[in-house]
Amino acid sequence: MKDVIAVAGFALVVGGLMLAIDSGVWLTFIMMALYAALLALSWNMLGGFGGQFSFGHAAFFGSGAYVQAIAQLSLGWNAWLALAAALAVAAGVGGFIGALTFRYGLKGSYFALVTLAFAEVLRILAVSVGFTGGGVGLMLAPSESFGNMQFASRKGYIGLVLALVVAALLVTAWLRHSRFGAQLQAVRDNEDAARAIGVDAWSVKVGAITLSAAFMGAGGAFYVQVFQYIDPALVFGPASSVEALVAAIVGGMGTLWGPVLGAAVLHLLAELTRNLFGQLPGLNMIVYGCVLVLIVMFVPNGLSGVGRSVRDGWRARRG
Numbered sequence: 361m362k363d364v365i366a367v368a369g370f371a372l373v374v375g376g377l378m379l380a381i382d383s384g385v386w387l388t389f390i391m392m393a394l395y396a397a398l399l400a401l402s403w404n405m406l407g408g409f410g411g412q413f414s415f416g417h418a419a420f421f422g423s424g425a426y427v428q429a430i431a432q433l434s435l436g437w438n439a440w441l442a443l444a445a446a447l448a449v450a451a452g453v454g455g456f457i458g459a460l461t462f463r464y465g466l467k468g469s470y471f472a473l474v475t476l477a478f479a480e481v482l483r484i485l486a487v488s489v490g491f492t493g494g495g496v497g498l499m500l501a502p503s504e505s506f507g508n509m510q511f512a513s514r515k516g517y518i519g520l521v522l523a524l525v526v527a528a529l530l531v532t533a534w535l536r537h538s539r540f541g542a543q544l545q546a547v548r549d550n551e552d553a554a555r556a557i558g559v560d561a562w563s564v565k566v567g568a569i570t571l572s573a574a575f576m577g578a579g580g581a582f583y584v585q586v587f588q589y590i591d592p593a594l595v596f597g598p599a600s601s602v603e604a605l606v607a608a609i610v611g612g613m614g615t616l617w618g619p620v621l622g623a624a625v626l627h628l629l630a631e632l633t634r635n636l637f638g639q640l641p642g643l644n645m646i647v648y649g650c651v652l653v654l655i656v657m658f659v660p661n662g663l664s665g666v667g668r669s670v671r672d673g674w675r676a677r678r679g
Contacts, residue, residue: 363533363616370620371526378518387514393627394521395582399600400607400619401528402575407605408613409535410568411548412467416475417576417604419457419482422595424450424577428584429498430491439509443581450577451570458569462562467551476601483596497591500584509585521582525620528575532616544568545614576604606648610655612662621663626651 374390381387399421407413424446431442461474486492504510511517535541546554547561555561579600584590603626611622629647659666 363536364530366616367526367529367533370529371522374522375519378515378522384514387518389627389631391514391518391521391586393624394518394525395579395586396603396607396623396627397620398521398525398528398575398579398582399604400611400623401525401532402572402579403604404608404613404615404619405528405532405535405575406568406572408608408615408618409532409541409548410544410565412565412569413472414475414569414572414605415472415598415601416477416479417572418596418598418601419475419479420450420454420573420576421580421583421600422479422482422486422590422592423453423573423580425580425584425590425595426486426492426498427577428581429500429590432500433498434491438507439585440507443509443578446577446581447574450580451574454573454576455566455570457573458566462565462569476598479596479598479601483592486592486596492592495591497589497594500588502588510588517582517586520585524575524578524582529616529620531571531575536616540564540567548614576600602648606652610651610662612664615662615664618662618664625663 374394378387378390381390399417402420403414403417427446427449428439428442431437431445432439437445457475457478461471466474487495492498500510502510504512506516509520511520535544543554543559543564544567546557546559547564551561580595583595607622607626608619609622610626611620612618626648629651633643633647655662
């Protein structure tokens with residue numbers, strides 16, 4: 361219940377800030393920080409708790425984004441129904457990739473490279489077929505209404521992405537304390553030992569990648585609704601994969617709040633560098649790379665690990 365109460369408090373604080381702030385700059389910052397946190401939380405479900413490092417989460421992000429757009433443009437679906445379909449399809453893509461790769465025992469760098477290859481294959485397919493708009497991409501028609509999931513103010517989008525982040529946090533809390541989560545962490549720590557005590561490692565890992573893919577697909581659907589345009593390079597390119605894994609690693613893998621903290625810090629750094637150096641192409645990737653190297657070298661447990669170390673040291677001193 362502590363985790364549930366903490367998540368509820370987080371939602372209340374962010375919701376209160378959203379209502380109290382009228383600055384478009386700060387509202388956009390909150391929205392994009394929450395969006396980055398959603399991507400990081402989704403990656404953390406597989407990479408942090410399952411120990412399966414994916415370099416190709418863009419496959420799930422792009423799947424959700426294209427389903428969200430195609431369902432509205434070609435099928436005439438309501439945006440909320442399209443969101444449900446985007447989550448389902450992204451989860452299905454994740455389950456298929458996981459079932460195939462884990463069946464053949466791929467792990468470590470092999471699994472990372474295979475996920476990257478799947479993302480690239482989907483990018484090529486999206487360029488080649490007609491219903492995705494090919495290389496030109498797809499654009500939603502602007503139509504502000506709750507039913508279209510297009511809002512006049514950033515506050516509407518913040519409410520939407522906050523709900524998705526809260527759902528991801530609750531699933532992460534469940535992974536920390538549930539039987540499935542314990543099995544997943546056992547597989548992460550020692551897969552052979554987990555098998556020896558009766559854990560079905562294949563089904564556990566497939567379940568984890570399916571959950572992770574669903575929330576990554578939700579991030580892709582949210583991206584479509586905010587920016588109203590996608591193309592294969594945008595959604596299947598490496599940017600979303602890098603943003604998700606770096607934020608989770610910097611904040612602290614396998615934790616509840618680490619991905620949220622990492623996303624906030626990286627987004628703040630990106631905004632600062634953008635203001636200092638202008639719109640230089642690829643600058644955010646350079647910042648992410650430098651921060652990742654420093655974290656791995658000096659703070660291997662992430663920023664949340666620093667907080668735990670300080671807290672444990674303070675308790676030891678008081679004791």
